[in-house]
Amino acid sequence: MRRFLTGLAALATLSLTNCGYNAIQSNDEQVKSSWSEVVNQYQRRADLVPNLVNSVKGFEQQEKDVLIGVTNARAKVGSVQATPEVLNDPAAFQKFQAAQGELSSALSRLLMVTENYPQLKSDAAFHDLMSQVEGTENRLAVARNRYIKAVQDYNVGIRSFPTNLTAMAFGYKEKPNFTVDNEKEISTPPKVDFNLLASPAPAR
Secondary structure, X not given: OHHHHHXXXXXXXXXXXXXOHHHHHHHHHHHHHHXXXXXXXXXXXXXXXXXXXXXXXXXXXXXXXXXHHHHHHHHHHHHOOXXXXXXXXXXXXXXXXXXXXXXXXXXXXXXXXXXXXXXXXXXXXXXXXXXXXXXXXXXXXXXXXXXXXXXXXXXXXXXXXXXXXHHHHHOOOOXXXXXXOOHHHHHOOOOXXXXXXXXXXXOO
């Protein structure tokens, strides 16, 4: 009886391996791991926003609208759930991506405005903060690329025969990926030209 059960277990393991079940599990875990890193970097960026806003609060009223835009975009990012369940809900994933894209655009507008303030060039705290922002954007671009690759491997796997049959049997579906819409804008680190910051501010 023991030999029979051992043989049955071996056959089951072999069957799961040949049908792609184990590969699905491995790819699924890789997607989750890559997603976790993306979320960590997005959170790091969001955590830098309050300090960035505080460092440039001397703006005139017109430019305060830019600060409000960044603050609102950051709040919207915080309201969107980034749990692994998002990876199984294309609509929720799209909402998450849209919120992050809005924050990216708001940050870019903010950093463009700071070019009118040469005094920021001599502010060591602001310079350090900008280095952190740029470094975070670089790490975010790397994390996003890893996630994109992981999702591609997963999606191709569950569409390939015979793994697709296993995927259907166990309810595994394709996971959403970052779209090409605004991909270049989102993944490009925002920069501030400190040489421009040294130029006299335009007359108002």
